[in-house]
Amino acid sequence: MALNRNYILLFLFSLVMTVSGLASMPPLDRDEPRFVQATKQMVESGDYVDIRFQDASRYQKPIGIYWLQSAAVALSGKGAAAPIWVYRLVSTLGIALAVLGIAWTGTRLFGASAGIAAGLVMAAIFATAFEGRDAKTDAMLLACCVAAQGALAQIYLASRRNEPVAGHLWWIFWLAQGAAILIKGPIAPLLSALTIAVLFAFERDGRWLSKLKLGRGLLLVVLIVLPWLALITWKSDGAFLQQAVGKDMLGKVAQGEESHGLPPGFYMLTYSLFMWPFGLIAVGAGLQALNRLRDDVRLRFCLAWYIPFWLVFELIPTKLPHYVLPAYPGMALLIGWLLTLQPQEANAPLRRWQQWLWWSTAFGLVVVSFGLAAVCVGAPIYLTHTFSWWSIPAAASALGAGYLAFSRQLQVPLARIGAVAACAGIAYGLLFGVIAPSLKPIWLSPAINEAVRANKPCDTSVLASARYHEPSLVFLVGTKTVLTDIDGVVKHLLADPACALGLAPVEDEQKLNGLLAGQGKVASRLTTIDGVNFSSGDKMSLGLYRIAQ
Template sequence: KPIGIYWLQSAAVALSGEGAEAPIWVYRLVSALGIAIAVVATAWTGANLFGANAGLVAGLVMAAIFATAFEGRDAKTDAMLLACCVIAQGALAQIYTSSRRNEAVGSHLPWIFWVAQGAAILIKGPIAPLLSALTVAVLFAFERDWRWLSKLKAGRGLALVLLIILPWLVLITWKSGGTFLQQAVGKDMLGKVAQGEESHGLPPGFYVLTYSLFMWPFGLIAVGAGLQALNRLREDPRLRFCLAWYIPFWLLFELIPTKLPHYVLPAYPGMALMVGWLLTLKPQDANAPLQRWQTWLWWATAFGLALVTTGLAVLCIAAPLYFAGTFSWSSIPAALAALGAGYLGFSRQLQVRLGRIGAIAICAGTTYALLFGVIAPSLKPIWMSREIEAAVRANRPCETTVLASAGYHEPSLVFLVGTKTILTNVDGTAQHLLVDPACALALAPVGDEKRLDGLLAGQGRAANRVARIDGVNYSSGEKMSLGLYRIIN
């Protein structure tokens, strides 16, 4: 990945004063900040397009959906990428709508757009430029008019983007001998486009099926607003922009074989803005009858809302029972809050008033706070990396001990045990033990213990299992039993 997120996380670590010992939550602060910026930028865009109340609603929607609640709690690129995308698109929206009204474009807007694009490239490559390019292309296809793009000051803007990204790009290309670009562009990006990468190759339709989860609890309200906006597409350029923000980006990622839920996150603010817009209409206009196919789509989304709401409520109660074998009293208010959010999110009237939007956001926020802050941390079996780190610390024979791990390759393991950790297979763990028999440790599935013993016996060595860790791999849901091994002297 590009350097931007590492710079930001390094800054967070430096500010924490913890240095290399900083806990993982310090790194996650960058994601929390990214979501906060995205929420404010969505509200800013909505206020400029549709008025203050609409902006407030759009911001509340973005703050309370499951996608942002999840992404704001991990230490990845996507939350800060979302922030850059919303800032860039917000500036682009104001340039476009001002031009359509023959009004003067604020001189600051082009520079906001280009700085956001440069920052986004440093965080996750060309995703933000792709989003804006698709938006512009669809608007042109609809209107056949490029003239408003002159307000972007593209020449100076592109020069600014190059000024932002080129120093690092030149240095990393020189330092890596071109390997970085080969990996980042050739393998990571183009590989995902050409075929399913990271074991996440899925057919088109994945984002339709997961929409109700990642836009929960506002998925149904957003669909209703989006359908009404679609019916008024020709009347209002602001709605054209919002639809051009969401639809082409979503369709493109449906066609790309590699699919992960967060890939379409930059499109969601377009839907949130339309929820805010619907609030500005008279009730009789906002609740105008939908076409037949739209009604079917609305009811399908309502079913998705009910399914996800029920699933989250059950998860809050069942997860501690299944994984930890105990009942958590936090499960009851979490489940009730989830049911409340789902109930309020189901409205036969397409237009939902501000007070109800706020109540939905409060219920959803309560669910997330209890689910992510209390229930999930109590599920000891899914936090295998913590148990492995404790076992390594208790059985480390040397200060220089390095762990080789087979069958468990989670990033959290490397973070907790150390960046020298070797991710390999059973053969690799055997070789690791043989190379440094006095100090090395190996982690392997207990089911592969005989194979490990055989590989070592062939070299006249034997290993002793010094610890056993049982749990569930949270990435795959697979139950695992791992052994920690060292050579017997």
């Protein structure tokens, strides 16, 4: 009973950690609006096999996340008019499931207190706080990875102890692998394969792998993945495999894709942010685990979960912070493990190089804590020229989380872990739920959408936009929105002079009217939208136009 209560409380805690900002944060260009717009078009068209953004195919990722978001939209009853928060609920649920999964794994490996600690850590790090509010693949992928790795860990541990392996574990492992492939391709299989490979290299014994029931498991994965894969391959005439595998996946391995090519070391430098505020505590636990690697198979598994996956992605040229998110649960488990030791064991002296790494991570914790506090205070002043009183408790909570997480003792009590998580949760809630949405100059697409709604002459009015082509504009204003240049805006206005709307930089207004003058027309500027395109960093002054009547 107590165990079930722990799981329920952790699930609810995770939801509380991510609910703030779901509705108030506008769509985050550029990836999130691409996902939600593709889902929106499925709802509009009734085609739940093909994936498209307007008229272009979108075959970078499989269908899983779009189906889940479509289900959320259907349950909302709002159809294609569903707001962004409906789509984000899938990610919020994904993080909550990942928190439950790591608590379940930690409990089975190290005991109830360790499971609670691992769940609190996963619910409260910056990476999951952000991804739980972002309607993309990564939160639900994390849930699948945690389920698969949790089952694998228990199979491995039972085999090493010559204990019976629960019959449901191989089912969980393979079902999670199949679901993960449908969500983001081979990431979860890669994580498990790397874990297994490192364990085999260390032990030279793979007999325990028979408990995975490889043949039946692979058949189960094929039954999950193959139907849609066959349909989309037929419907796209092979373009899905060519784009998803040949261009997206292999392209990222061979060279930096989408301007995200970075050298090795990127994930080490960003670790303190995305594992904040628990990065230092996790490093301390990880170093103690390294020193006991040969003594405990459970530690061996956790380190094999984290280290090889992190190293592989350091070597891949294309880098984004969320790529290594599936590795972080391995470190969360080690924080829980450290609680099970006697204080003198848990706080045993580190080696010289380990002390250097610990102090480097401590420096990172300080920098990130003060950095987040500075953003909470400085962003409203810089962008809106006003001071937000919400900045004070937000900054104080960020600094409080950093202070509590800066422990000279490697073993941090469960109560203190809970306090760190609570402080971080307050900081996230205010940052994502209040401060960020108030930064109006960076939210150009919502401002444009409001201007279109206030000024459209007809219910059927369609907007054509020149130079501002962010995907969020399409999601908010409508699927028929035309992303074009000045010539395209002119043609659009002339094609429907009574109803059409055009959006163009004010600096191009003379050119716009010059082109219209050749047809005996003139554009009337209805309103001006000023702001910053945060995706590109460009300051923009955009005019909303229609043909003067």
